[in-house]
Amino acid sequence: MPTRPPTRCAEPRCTTLVPKGRCEEHKPVPWAGRDDKAARYGISSGRWRTLKRIVTTRDNGCCYRCGIGQPDADDDPDGEHQHQLDHITPRFEGGAVEDLENLGLICEPCHIVKSKAEALRANRARRRTRA
Secondary structure: OOOOOOEEOOOOOOOOEEOOOOOOOOOOOOOOOOOOHHHHHOOOHHHHHHHHHHHHHHOOOEOOOOOOEOOOOOOOOOOOOOOEEEEOOOHHHOOOOOOHHHEEEEOHHHHHHHHHHHHHHHHHHHHHHHO
8 A cells, every 4th residue: 555755744944754744843732722620710620519519419410411310439439420510501602600500410421412512503603703
C-alpha cells in the first residue's frame, strides 16, 4: 500500500518533517485553555458539591430526564457512574447558575444526548448572529 511522503509541520517556520499535521513540539495541548468550574460558573468546587448534595437529596438520586436511580456505593465503589449535576436550562439560554430549580441530576447517557443537542443549538445561534 503506498504511503504519502512526509510534509513540513503545519506551524509556520518549522521545518520538521511529519506524516501529517504538526510535530511533537507544536502539537496543541489537549484541554488547554479550558476553565475550571470556578472560572466558568463563578462558584467554587466546594459550593458545586454542596449544591449536588442538596439536589441529590431533593430528587432521591434520580435522573431528571429518564428517572433512573443512582447506583449504590457498593455497586459503584469508585464513583465512576454517579449522576452529574446539570443545568436544566443551559446558561447560554438564560439558565441561572445556582438556582435549585435549574439544577438536576442527570445520568451519563442522558447527559451525552442533552449536551450534543445543546451544542448544536449554540452553534446554530452563533452562526445566526454572525450572518
